[in-house]
């Protein structure tokens with residue numbers, strides 16, 4: 063609870079000046095409204111980063127002044143919607159935080175400010191029929207496998223999130239609730255310092271969200287819609303809220319890690335597949351329940367969703383070309399159960415349902431691997447055009463599992479440009495670069511990461527709207543697993559920075 067001082071009214075005096083046009087706007091970037099930190103400088107001027115995008119730093123003081131910054135809140139950069147008004151002025155919400163609206167003079171009313179969560183969840187409809195939060199783990203008493211790691215070097219000095227002109231994300235690993243990254247206090251601390259986005263690599267997938275026995279009981283009682291549970295995602299959501307971090311929702315509709323019984327009569331393993339209209343109802347029920355849970359309890363935290371994952375296939379015999387975008391019919395010699403039950407329309411239907419239930423500012427993404435293989439790039443472009451025609455898609459997600467020498471980085475770059483030219487944002491969702499196996503493998507790996515980040519930076523500067531880059535795990539040899547041989551990450555087994563770390567920082571700063 064925060065009370066207001068009369069002094070803050072002085073802030074209003076500055077508001078008129080803040081609107082002045084600024085040099086970076088003609089280049090397509092906003093002026094910085096609350097930062098003066100110079101991240102990079104070029105012939106255009108000095109650049110800072112705000113809300114994960116570059117902004118131009120004014121060379122005078124007045125334009126940097128925003129009335130709410132003196133109260134510890136940024137000024138709003140892209141909303142004018144007044145959520146709250148008090149003696150300081152008009153307040154909006156951005157990035158799940160209060161921001162001061164700068165083009166409106168304040169009125170004098172005296173009151174206190176409530177928290178963002180309270181005010182947003184007063185939209186009672188959002189929470190109708192939404193289950194309560196399951197209990198959180200007690201992270202203080204959890205046996206942290208990283209407890210002996212000295213992370214002081216990673217929670218001071220450079221921060222990836224601070225220097226990147228897009229959100230910097232990290233995968234939250236873990237095969238079940240007990241091995242989840244957020245169970246470690248040390249990992250939490252490091253992530254909160256270095257990143258401003260996270261993605262669950264597993265724990266938000268349907269196999270963890272669906273409650274089999276409760277769904278079967280539902281069906282016995284004549285309601286064959288699924289029952290969901292939220293125990294595997296609650297700790298990550300809470301961690302994000304407390305640290306002002308966003309979560310990429312991953313993923314609503316995928317043919318893998320979705321139990322087969324979900325597609326069958328009465329949710330029985332032995333049942334036959336339900337028909338298309340029934341499966342569409344189940345899809346709607348599932349998407350609605352997931353979105354409403356996170357939007358009710360954690361408004362603004364999950365503001366981007368991988369709605370459909372990996373629905374495009376280029377292996378002969380495993381796709382339906384009649385759609386014009388090679389709809390996956392099979393994978394690893396198994397049928398794609400979404401295709402089997404709903405046909406190729408399952409993809410567009412999933413996006414329609416997601417748009418229907420998603421909050422206004424939530425971005426919808428199509429996510430896939432090997433997006434740079436030309437046949438796949440073209441097929442995905444065809445899909446994006448269809449979705450875009452109904453305003454159902456905001457971004458393409460490129461998973462980006464790369465090798466030292468594959469794919470050709472020009473192919474990778476031009477695939478990103480092709481997607482971007484369709485008018486969607488770009489998100490790099492699962493970036494992983496393998497080592498080359500040589501004696502100098504970690505230094506070589508650093509070079510490869512640096513080159514790829516340079517591509518992102520150059521593309522961003524050229525107008526490609528890259529809004530996030532996520533590395534898909536925190537450390538090599540993940541400490542929650544007994545023996546993990548991963549060597550693709552930015553931190554090593556002891557949570558020390560690998561050469562990759564400074565290579566990325568250099569690419570972003572240069």
Ligand SMILES: *[C@@H]1O[C@H](CO)[C@@H](O)[C@H](O)[C@H]1NC(C)=O
Nearest residue numbers: 079082083120121122124125
């Ligand atoms: C601040 O500087 C910018 C140019 O850098 C100029 O356009 C603007 O008018 C200046 N604002 C004030 C209040 O002097």
Ligand SMILES: *[C@@H]1O[C@H](CO)[C@@H](O)[C@H](O)[C@H]1NC(C)=O
Nearest residue numbers: 098119120121122123124126
């Ligand atoms: C802005 O003003 C403050 C004092 O009010 C001064 O210390 C600072 O150097 C000024 N910054 C610029 C960029 O002129």
Ligand SMILES: *[C@@H]1O[C@H](CO)[C@@H](O)[C@H](O)[C@H]1NC(C)=O
Nearest residue numbers: 210211212213214215216218
């Ligand atoms: C942790 O590492 C820093 C150097 O990075 C060192 O100054 C500090 O003493 C170390 N702390 C412990 C407890 O070893």
Ligand SMILES: *[C@@H]1O[C@H](CO)[C@@H](O)[C@H](O)[C@H]1NC(C)=O
Nearest residue numbers: 286327336337338339340341
């Ligand atoms: C689909 O199956 C449901 C029962 O699950 C049935 O009520 C409905 O009539 C079927 N629809 C079609 C088009 O066959």
Ligand SMILES: *[C@@H]1O[C@H](CO)[C@@H](O)[C@H](O)[C@H]1NC(C)=O
Nearest residue numbers: 375376377378379380435437
């Ligand atoms: C698929 O089949 C076509 C001709 O039928 C062939 O040209 C192409 O190489 C095949 N692609 C793969 C990946 O096997």
Ligand SMILES: *[C@@H]1O[C@H](CO)[C@@H](O)[C@H](O)[C@H]1NC(C)=O
Nearest residue numbers: 090140425456487527528529
């Ligand atoms: C870039 O993406 C962000 C987030 O979707 C959006 O707010 C912004 O308008 C986009 N910018 C451009 C130039 O398309």
